[in-house]
Amino acid sequence: MAKLSPLMIAPPAIFAGLAALFFVGMLRENPDELPSTMTGKPAPAVQVTPLGDKPVFTDADIRSGGVKLLNYWASWCAPCRVEHPKLEELADQGITIYGVNYKDKPGNALGFLQELGDPYTAIGADENGRMALNWGVYGVPETYVIDGQGNIVLRFAGPITDRVLENQIMPAIEKAKAGE
Numbered sequence: 001m002a003k004l005s006p007l008m009i010a011p012p013a014i015f016a017g018l019a020a021l022f023f024v025g026m027l028r029e030n031p032d033e034l035p036s037t038m039t040g041k042p043a044p045a046v047q048v049t050p051l052g053d054k055p056v057f058t059d060a061d062i063r064s065g066g067v068k069l070l071n072y073w074a075s076w077c078a079p080c081r082v083e084h085p086k087l088e089e090l091a092d093q094g095i096t097i098y099g100v101n102y103k104d105k106p107g108n109a110l111g112f113l114q115e116l117g118d119p120y121t122a123i124g125a126d127e128n129g130r131m132a133l134n135w136g137v138y139g140v141p142e143t144y145v146i147d148g149q150g151n152i153v154l155r156f157a158g159p160i161t162d163r164v165l166e167n168q169i170m171p172a173i174e175k176a177k178a179g180e
Helices: 006-026 059-063 078-092 106-116 130-135 162-178
Strands: 068-073 096-102 122-126 142-146 152-157
Touching (some): 078 106, 096 130
16 A cells, blocks of 8 residues: 655645635635724824815814724825716715825825825825825725724725715714714
8 A cells, every 4th residue: 555645635634724824714704804903993093194275183183082084195106086076076065084195296196186186174194104104005996994982993995986885985984883
């Protein structure tokens, strides 16, 4: 009888392990959603610098009463351009939106807002990406729904579309309002 070597067993075992991980990943409610350890926890500190003469927000603003959104964006980000009209709709509905301009040139960022409009209640620049790192940002655009106590209710990575607005952002805003 031939003896099985570890080299003969390893490939099928590795394949079976990877297949199990893939299967477990498919069981998630939304496999495209990036998990966040921040949900339900206090928002990390705000560390932004002014962007031109735009009003800047502070850590105290994030933790003050009322539901608000914090949106990471950049002028060089094509999906940020796609989601911008949705942010303007939310602002028109009276939702407070704080903008964090991520690793951008100030002139380009201000030009982006001049061209497309400014939905932000206040805005700050994260020129070196330090704040984004603390918030767990994967890339732009990325939006956080924050409750009146400064806790993160939802983290959404990607552009806000009609479907995202209806199925994720608005339910999170309602949940945050209910907790006030």
